[in-house]
Amino acid sequence: MLSPFFLEEPTTVAEASSLLARHGESAKILAGGTELLLVLKERLATFERLVHIKGIPGLAGISLENGKSELRIGALCTHRALEKDPLIRSRFPLIAEAERQIANVRVRASGTLGGNLCFAEPHADPGTFLLALGARLVLQSARGSRTLGVSDFFVDYFETVLEPDEIMTEIRVPPLSESAGWSYHRYALLERPSVAVCVLLEPDPGGRHIRSGAISLGCVAPTPVRATEAEKKLVGMALSEVGRHALEIGREAAKAGEPLDDLYGSADYKRELVAVFVKRGLVQAAARMEGAKR
Amino acid sequence: MSLTRVAQSLPLEFRLNGRHVALEVKPHETLLEVLRERVGLTGTKLSCDMQVCGACTVLLDGLPVSSCTSLAFEARGKEVLTIEGLSDGRKLHPLQEAFIRCGGFQCGFCTAGMIMAAKALLDEQPNPTVEEIKHFMKGNICRCTGYQMIIESIQEASRLLGQPGKEA
Numbered sequence: 001m002l003s004p005f006f007l008e009e010p011t012t013v014a015e016a017s018s019l020l021a022r023h024g025e026s027a028k029i030l031a032g033g034t035e036l037l038l039v040l041k042e043r044l045a046t047f048e049r050l051v052h053i054k055g056i057p058g059l060a061g062i063s064l065e066n067g068k069s070e071l072r073i074g075a076l077c078t079h080r081a082l083e084k085d086p087l088i089r090s091r092f093p094l095i096a097e098a099e100r101q102i103a104n105v106r107v108r109a110s111g112t113l114g115g116n117l118c119f120a121e122p123h124a125d126p127g128t129f130l131l132a133l134g135a136r137l138v139l140q141s142a143r144g145s146r147t148l149g150v151s152d153f154f155v156d157y158f159e160t161v162l163e164p165d166e167i168m169t170e171i172r173v174p175p176l177s178e179s180a181g182w183s184y185h186r187y188a189l190l191e192r193p194s195v196a197v198c199v200l201l202e203p204d205p206g207g208r209h210i211r212s213g214a215i216s217l218g219c220v221a222p223t224p225v226r227a228t229e230a231e232k233k234l235v236g237m238a239l240s241e242v243g244r245h246a247l248e249i250g251r252e253a254a255k256a257g258e259p260l261d262d263l264y265g266s267a268d269y270k271r272e273l274v275a276v277f278v279k280r281g282l283v284q285a286a287a288r289m290e291g292a293k294r
Numbered sequence: 295m296s297l298t299r300v301a302q303s304l305p306l307e308f309r310l311n312g313r314h315v316a317l318e319v320k321p322h323e324t325l326l327e328v329l330r331e332r333v334g335l336t337g338t339k340l341s342c343d344m345q346v347c348g349a350c351t352v353l354l355d356g357l358p359v360s361s362c363t364s365l366a367f368e369a370r371g372k373e374v375l376t377i378e379g380l381s382d383g384r385k386l387h388p389l390q391e392a393f394i395r396c397g398g399f400q401c402g403f404c405t406a407g408m409i410m411a412a413k414a415l416l417d418e419q420p421n422p423t424v425e426e427i428k429h430f431m432k433g434n435i436c437r438c439t440g441y442q443m444i445i446e447s448i449q450e451a452s453r454l455l456g457q458p459g460k461e462a
């Protein structure tokens with residue numbers, strides 16, 4: 001049973017922010033509730049007041065902006081909306097593919113992207129692929145607004161830079177070129193992922209070599225992390241060479257994590273999974289690039 | 295002022311299995327509590343209480359949700375479908391028919407949720423592959439059947455629903 005709380009239903013971001021500022025620690029934003037209601041049920045925290053933001057118009061859209069190339073996702077978009085959206089499926093298939101694998105149908109129908117990021121549960125998916133994609137997160141309050149990269153947003157386990165009166169309003173994703181190669185691999189032993197790996201490769205103009213590569217790892221550190229040393233090894237590599245080096249790059253990437261022994265698996269096991277997922281991811285991403293050339 | 299002492303009541307009007315329902319709810323009341331304890335529809339079951347098992351699955355505007363972890367007030371203006379709303383009272387719904395025919399349940403505790411989730415699947419994808427069934431039904435747990443007969447039940451229901459004139 002949930003303990004009683006007072007419900008606020010603001011209709012603007014400014015109003016929601018003022019309510020949060022006024023009530024401080026005793027108030028909390030409620031979006032899809034898939035995390036917050038469990039926290040309340042488990043009595044891990046109690047709040048006198050929940051500020052329900054789903055009634056605020058304009059926070060659940062999906063559109064292309066800035067010359068029709070940048071993807072704008074409203075923070076209240078559900079995982080299901082992202083999985084099914086035709087625009088995302090055609091222009092950002094990586095997002096649709098990753099979203100499809102999150103949780104179960106019911107959590108996907110209720111849980112929002114903003115709620116996922118703001119809760120900062122380390123065993124999660126979106127932070128990982130948004131980090132590889134170079135997404136920017138827009139935080140708004142009655143005081144103004146700021147835009148941050150994913151790595152500047154997450155601080156620690158369950159901790160972000162979000163101020164108590166700030167609301168995440170949108171997630172902006174730079175264009176994903178059609179010639180890019182991508183992959184998303186995750187393994188979930190329990191409900192949430194044990195390990196998640198996202199690979200994104202950009203070709204050079206000739207299309208036969210890698211201009212740059214992003215490898216991001218989820219669930220193996222307090223926040224999603226980029227495997228920068230491994231990424232360096234990809235620069236200039238011929239696509240035909242990727243398969244031969246994939247495992248070695250995977251092993252390098254695994255060093256970027258600091259996994260813990262926990263219910264989701266031992267630290268050694270997770271490191272091994274990272275290496276294998278990076279290997280598979282590189283091969284798959286390179287194959288997609290070869291496919292895109294034709 | 296301690297808010298827990300303030301008794302906030304919210305008017306809630308929604309359609310439940312095709313019928314209009316109007317009542318007052320507290321913000322913290324779950325949809326499951328309202329369905330079972332206020333409206334008396336006990337077909338929907340409570341098990342894990344944490345969005346994992348699916349025993350409490352109902353359809354909210356056609357989408358499967360965990361009623362255990364959905365707040366009742368959010369059903370405002372929406373259409374809720376529970377297991378009680380599937381059959382017209384005389385003839386079973388093809389999904390119910392198929393679960394009986396194929397042995398898709400034993401103790402039956404997961405069944406209402408299984409059938410509601412399967413309804414959402416078949417509404418979206420009338421002829422799902424086994425892979426699609428497994429993916430969609432992944433969040434509905436059954437400790438009795440071993441799942442094979444549930445998959446067969448859903449395939450059977452898909453066939454039954456596909457036969458013209460056999461729709462419930």
Ligand SMILES: Cc1cc2nc3c(=O)[nH]c(=O)nc-3n(C[C@@H](O)[C@@H](O)[C@H](O)COP(=O)(O)OP(=O)(O)OC[C@H]3O[C@@H](n4cnc5c(N)ncnc54)[C@H](O)[C@@H]3O)c2cc1C
Pocket residue numbers: 028029030031032033034035036037038075076079101102103104107110111112113114115116118119123124125126162166167168169188191192193344345346
């Ligand atoms: C059974 C189960 C399985 C799951 N599996 C996965 C999985 O596989 N992968 C995965 O990534 N996640 C998983 N999750 C986590 C899932 O809850 C999140 O993905 C979900 O999207 C959270 O969003 P919400 O809208 O429900 O958040 P809420 O519960 O409403 O909010 C979460 C937190 O964020 C804050 N918040 C919400 N929205 C905003 C906003 N716009 N601005 C500022 N603060 C905000 C709230 O105050 C709260 O503290 C799972 C959850 C469950 C219960």
Ligand code: FES
Pocket residue numbers: 339340341342343344345346347348349350351360361362363
């Ligand atoms: S009782 Fe709601 S998901 Fe298990």
Ligand code: FES
Pocket residue numbers: 398399400401402403404405435436437438439
């Ligand atoms: S029939 Fe017993 S839990 Fe499924």
